[in-house]
Amino acid sequence: MKSFLILEDGTVFEGQNVGSTQDVISEIVFNTSMTGYLEVLTDPSYAGQAVVMTYPLIGNYGITPDMESKKPWPMGYVVRELSRIPSNFRSEGTIQDFLQKNNIHGITGIDTRALTKILREKGTMNGLFTVNENYNLDEIIPKLKEYHTGDVVSKVTCKEKSILKGNGKKVALLDLGAKKNIAKSLNERGCEVVIYPAHTTAEEILNSNPDGIMLSNGPGDPKDCKTIIEEIKKLYNSDIPIFAICLGHQLMALATGADTHKMKYGHRGGNHPVKDLATGRVYISSQNHGYVVDTDTLDEKIAKPAFVNVNDGTNEGLSYVGKNIFTVQFHPEACPGPQDSSYLFDRFIDMMGGEK
Structure with missing residues (x-):
């Protein structure tokens, strides 16, 4: 299924949906870690945000017991490529299943390098995750500009x-x-x-x-x-x-x-x-x-x-x-x-x- 990430400057990225299909507005930030993606997903400091992983391949060792809290907190998750078959004796499942189970909207297959460059040059901005191909930018962008994480x-x-x-x-x-x-x-x-x-x-x-x-x-x-x-x-x-x-x-x-x-x-x-x-x-x-x-x-x-x-x-x-x-x-x-x-x-x- 197609999925779209729409930034408040009007930039649109198209990829494949993983996890939830619900529309989500959040602040878009990037993380440069090469490992520790589960710790990132379960860090409460990401509440109200969506995370872009800059490392191109995520999920190769699956979901392990290394959680920093009882549940994941990001509202969205963006990766270049998700590993289809994790390899780790401690693995308890895949990120795909983890995102689905916890109702997190994920996108894979987009150019995370280009997305990160935009966030570095223009600064952190809000974005919308949607699977609706008939989106209307004139309606979406004002909503994105109004979003604030609030009392998280x-x-x-x-x-x-x-x-x-x-x-x-x-x-x-x-x-x-x-x-x-x-x-x-x-x-x-x-x-x-x-x-x-x-x-x-x-x-x-x-x-x-x-x-x-x-x-x-x-x-x-x-x-x-x-x-x-x-x-x-x-x-x-x-x-x-x-x-x-x-x-x-x-x-x-x-x-x-x-x-x-x-x-x-x-x-x-x-x-x-x-x-x-x-x-x-x-x-x-x-x-x-x-x-x-x-x-x-x-x-x-x-x-x-x-x-x-x-x-x-x-x-x-x-x-x-x-x-x-x-x-x-x-x-x-x-x-x-x-x-x-x-x-x-x-x-x-x-x-x-x-x-x-």
Whole structure:
């Protein structure tokens, strides 16, 4: 069956449909990872978006148990070629079946290189997935321009508190759309992780007397999280060590008076070099974000840049002055390189006073 991806600039791509046949409008972004497509599909940070995979062949090792959440979140999925027969002893099925089962509109057989070039040159834009060959651009384009992802954090966060048992430090994890591996990375270091829904009050978290607080990754525009930012202000004013990742990093910056802005096309992939400004060491990082902290708006008495993106010079982390708080834009719980940044979890453990 034919399927079409229509961009808000009027560009139309024609391919073959896989998965759902329902019409879907979403923000179109691209990811440069060569592997890890299942982690991409199940990353809550993609809620409200559709993902274009730049690597030309996707699905060769099938669907494995390596999911970052209980369900996939992208509204659409675009690839050049899907592997018809996956080869992996851990495979539990094909991407085609996975997209169909989870009602995600997928397109294969289009020129993803050309599509990515458009998004790089013109910036991220919205698009419509449809199997209707009689589409009307004059009707569709105004709808595309009106689309906004909105409050997607409320859609992806957990519904109730849960606990991952451990014998070490007690960490309160605010789930803004947390990838499973964040709690796992803490738990592997002995921590008891108490996972809270995104709209939990600061008072409830602080009254539980945690040794540390983790603010997770998540989707959408950080400025849409107004009530959460107010609660994070209260967490900042406590003396409890805080470690924040991705959206959590942006929200802590907003809570302390800095600003964020939308990037032209964002950072999404497993190959982004970031430099630790304290040591000069460069790490290969996994990233998924479309917004960035504006370092020109930082109050140097409150926070200082701690990491920088080697490719474009954008901020990748902050260290807070006089506070046991540090935040990063990238994903230290992922493993994109041989010297990846999981040591940041060890730094967080040290901030909490080390092992009990």
